[in-house]
Amino acid sequence: MTAMLRVDNISVRRAGRVTLEPCSLSLDAGERLAVYGPNGAGKSTLLQVVAGLLPAASGSIAFHGTSVGAGMSVLDYHRRTAAVFQEPLLLRGSVRHNVELGLKLRGIEARERARRAQAWMERLRITHLADRAASLLSGGEAQRTSLARALVLEPQVLFLDEPFAALDAPTRARLLGELAEILDEQRIATLFVTHDLEEAAELCERCLVLDAGRLLQHDAMAAVVERPLSRRVAEIVGAVNVFEGRIVAGDGGTASIEWAGHRIRTNVDRPAGIVSFLVKEDRLELGAPSRGGSDEIRGLVQRVRRQGATTLVTVRVGNPQSIRVRCPGSEQPSLDREVAISVPPEAVWIFPQQPAQEDFTGAAIP
Amino acid sequence: MASSNWDYWDELGTGFVDAVLLLVTFDPETWSIIRQSLLISTTATLAALIVGAPIGAWIALSSFRGRSLLLTTFNAGFGLPPVVVGLVMSILLLRHGPLGWLNLRFTPAAMMIAQFVLSAPIVINLTAVAIQQLNPKIWMQMKALGASRAQMLWLIGREIRLPLIGAYMAGFGAVVSEVGASQMVGGNLPGSTRVLTTAIVMETGMGHYDRAMALGIVLLLLVAAVVGLLTWFQQRDTPR
Numbered sequence: 001m002t003a004m005l006r007v008d009n010i011s012v013r014r015a016g017r018v019t020l021e022p023c024s025l026s027l028d029a030g031e032r033l034a035v036y037g038p039n040g041a042g043k044s045t046l047l048q049v050v051a052g053l054l055p056a057a058s059g060s061i062a063f064h065g066t067s068v069g070a071g072m073s074v075l076d077y078h079r080r081t082a083a084v085f086q087e088p089l090l091l092r093g094s095v096r097h098n099v100e101l102g103l104k105l106r107g108i109e110a111r112e113r114a115r116r117a118q119a120w121m122e123r124l125r126i127t128h129l130a131d132r133a134a135s136l137l138s139g140g141e142a143q144r145t146s147l148a149r150a151l152v153l154e155p156q157v158l159f160l161d162e163p164f165a166a167l168d169a170p171t172r173a174r175l176l177g178e179l180a181e182i183l184d185e186q187r188i189a190t191l192f193v194t195h196d197l198e199e200a201a202e203l204c205e206r207c208l209v210l211d212a213g214r215l216l217q218h219d220a221m222a223a224v225v226e227r228p229l230s231r232r233v234a235e236i237v238g239a240v241n242v243f244e245g246r247i248v249a250g251d252g253g254t255a256s257i258e259w260a261g262h263r264i265r266t267n268v269d270r271p272a273g274i275v276s277f278l279v280k281e282d283r284l285e286l287g288a289p290s291r292g293g294s295d296e297i298r299g300l301v302q303r304v305r306r307q308g309a310t311t312l313v314t315v316r317v318g319n320p321q322s323i324r325v326r327c328p329g330s331e332q333p334s335l336d337r338e339v340a341i342s343v344p345p346e347a348v349w350i351f352p353q354q355p356a357q358e359d360f361t362g363a364a365i366p
Numbered sequence: 367m368a369s370s371n372w373d374y375w376d377e378l379g380t381g382f383v384d385a386v387l388l389l390v391t392f393d394p395e396t397w398s399i400i401r402q403s404l405l406i407s408t409t410a411t412l413a414a415l416i417v418g419a420p421i422g423a424w425i426a427l428s429s430f431r432g433r434s435l436l437l438t439t440f441n442a443g444f445g446l447p448p449v450v451v452g453l454v455m456s457i458l459l460l461r462h463g464p465l466g467w468l469n470l471r472f473t474p475a476a477m478m479i480a481q482f483v484l485s486a487p488i489v490i491n492l493t494a495v496a497i498q499q500l501n502p503k504i505w506m507q508m509k510a511l512g513a514s515r516a517q518m519l520w521l522i523g524r525e526i527r528l529p530l531i532g533a534y535m536a537g538f539g540a541v542v543s544e545v546g547a548s549q550m551v552g553g554n555l556p557g558s559t560r561v562l563t564t565a566i567v568m569e570t571g572m573g574h575y576d577r578a579m580a581l582g583i584v585l586l587l588l589v590a591a592v593v594g595l596l597t598w599f600q601q602r603d604t605p606r
Contacts (some may be wrong), residue, residue: 055507075514083510089503092525101509149511159510 002065004057005050005157005188006029010059012045012213020045022059024216025208027157027245030187033211034200034221035278037210038236040071043193046210051159052077063157079106082150083159095126095145098134102153109148120152123182125338140171147175149279152183160185164199176202197225197237209233216330230353231276240312240324241279247350254345261316262297264304267345282326286333289340296340297323301333315339376577385580395556396577398582403561406474407542410481411489413597414537418486419530421578422493423522430549440443443487448480452550459551477561482546485537492536496529497522530601535593542589561590 005025012020020042027033035043046053050061052074061068069075082102090098099117108116121127129137137145143163151160154291164172180203181364183190194200200207200221207224209217216236217229230233234242245259247270255270256263257277264279289298299317306312310330317321319322333339367444388396424435436446459471470476508518523530545563552559554568562585569578 048506051510053509075512078509079512081510083507085503085507087501087503089501089507091504091507091521105511105513105517153512351463 002062006065007050007060008060008062010046010061011057012042012049012054013057016215019219020049020213021215023208023210024059025191025218027189027191029156029189031206032183032190032192032204033209034204034328035191035193035210036195036197036207036224036236038195039325041210041211042213043195043210046214047083047159047191047193049248051081051083051085051169079153080155081110081157081159082153082155082359083161084143084146084150084163086162087139088134088137088139088146090137090142090145090149093134093135094131095121095137095141096130098145099148099152104151106153116152122138123151124178125149135218139167140175143167143175151186151188154186155188157189157191160190161194162195165195168275179203181245186328201225209236211236220229226280227349228351230351231278233353234278234351235311239278240281242276243275244276245322247275255350257348257350260297260321262317264297264343264348265295265345266348266350268350270350274353277351278349279323279343280347280349281312281324282310283344284323284325284327285342286315286331287340287342289338291315295343295345298327298338298340299345301337301339304335313339314339317341368506369401381579382578384576385583386517386578387575389584396580396584399560399562399565400588402474403563403585403588406548406561407481407538410478410541411534411537412484413478413482414485414489415530415534417482417491418489419523419533420488423497423519425490426494426497437491440487440490440494443484444491446484446487447546448484448544448548449546449550450549451483455547456482462515466599470552472555472559474552474559475577476551477548477559479564480551481541481544484544484547485541488537488540489533492529493526493532496526496533500525513604517534528600531596535596538592541593543585 005027007023007025009022009024010020011018011022023046025033028045035046037043043365045054045293049056050063052068063072063077063080066072068074091101096117099121100113103113103116107222110187122365124147126141126148127142129141129145134145134209135141143166147163164176167175176199182188183203190203192200192203203223207219207221208215209224211232217224217233219227219229224233225237228237228239231242245257247255248258248263249255249272253269254265254267256265257275266277289296297317299322301313302316302322303314304311304312307326311327311329311330313325313327313329313333314322315325323341327333375525378593389425425433425440455473455476459476460466461471470479487571489505500522505518506523543563545567548559548561549567552561554560554564560568566578566581566585569575569581
């Protein structure tokens with residue numbers, strides 16, 4: 001079956017430099033795909049080229065099986081999709097004028113325009129602002145107007161380029177929740193560019209990780225966090241325990257990793273050699289050293305940091321290696337106390353994509 | 367001495383009263399001058415807007431070799447001396463000149479062309495600046511909204527309509543009150559190329575201070591009325 005939106009090997013060049021390497025993706029009706037990566041990763045470039053707002057150096061976009069720019073005009077494609085950017089980019093005039101604008105450009109008659117605009121202004125709770133000049137709106141109000149302006153078009157694909165990045169945290173959370181509800185209800189396919197993994201997880205099922213214009217991983221949202229393909233992906237998604245170690249033969253066909261003078265069991269088999277791996281901080285357990293289990297690493301509490309409802313404890317387990325453990329917020333171990341960290345095999349993830357052996361540094365990532 | 371001082375103020379006062387009378391009694395000659403002034407200057411500035419705004423937009427939106435030079439040239443047009451424009455136009459329109467075949471010398475059309483040349487650089491520059499001040503991402507948003515090329519131009523025109531009104535006001539103000547070019551290419555022919563400024567110069571030279579003052583008052587009122595009207599349009603759209 002043909003995907004609603006299919007993008008094949010699309011790339012972008014600017015000033016003779018490749019800013020987006022060939023990248024492919026597909027979206028079906030109601031599907032939501034996050035594009036995640038650090039600043040300068042090429043996320044917005046990808047969104048713009050897929051939205052037909054930026055020329056591609058290579059590759060193709062097919063919408064319902066028809067090539068955009070060949071079988072279907074770019075204007076026609078624009079008229080079946082919509083985009084919301086980080087800046088609301090409202091035009092001169094009232095909120096109502098802005099919400100109705102796309103419909104007007106499509107030649108929808110005034111009465112129908114007014115009816116549809118009214119419905120979406122109510123949905124996004126901006127009816128009371130309908131006659132206010134767009135330039136007088138607050139950031140949240142302007143972004144609501146921008147969303148209403150896009151949603152009133154009943155797009156088949158919605159392109160969102162960090163639409164909440166400039167908003168304060170409570171406004172962002174509220175608007176994100178409302179948008180998720182609307183997208184669920186309307187089954188609008190969405191490409192959502194963000195540098196906030198929590199936002200991505202709240203809105204999308206799949207995620208595309210970009211870095212320096214390269215697609216690093218395209219996977220289910222949970223897989224990107226739980227099973228990053230490479231060390232770089234792990235770093236980008238904010239993994240805190242990414243190390244290099246040496247694989248040694250383990251028991252029962254599973255490998256162990258020697259790291260910082262400790263032996264860490266894994267639940268996979270790997271040939272001997274140096275590997276880069278991830279230890280998931282939220283799967284570790286911090287306890288008193290007396291427990292003496294086989295999966296234990298001992299060390300001294302070096303730093304304790306509250307992060308929302310949890311505490312991130314940094315434990316020095318060698319020189320200079322340390323490992324971080326995420327504990328419930330109620331746990332506040334005192335500094336320099338000796339602790340034991342229980343590392344179950346399922347907390348360890350060896351990256352499927354490993355750097356060349358000569359690229360290993362032999363040091364833990366701080 | 368005291369007597370001649372008195373005569374001076376007396377004559378001036380009488381002149382002012384006569385000026386008001388000329389206006390309120392709808393003196394045909396005075397009104398013909400006002401009509402020609404309005405016709406020539408509004409047409410010239412409108413043409414400058416129609417031609418100049420797209421040129422300004424083009425300069426603002428394109429990048430090509432010599433763009434800065436072109437913009438500087440148009441900026442220099444702000445200070446273009448009307449007398450020089452009048453001189454060049456007169457030479458071009460001479461019977462054996464390159465544009466002599468047009469037979470436009472001493473016609474309102476020649477004055478319109480001269481005033482167009484004076485006001486176009488103002489419109490071009492102010493349009494270019496207005497477009498350059500727009501958020502560059504607004505183009506992307508317009509495309510994303512499904513605007514065709516023609517609709518994008520309409521939307522941009524809408525976005526910069528206040529600066530465009532400003533450009534029109536500046537252009538109109540400059541040409542309606544200039545005298546050098548109008549006198550040289552128009553020749554101050556009654557009922558045809560006699561406009562407020564040329565008539566004021568002529569009446570003053572002939573010692574008809576009442577008429578000169580009447581026309582001066584009209585010129586001031588005219589500029590105030592046109593600029594006031596455009597300002598009202600401009601401010602009507604400004605959010606408060």
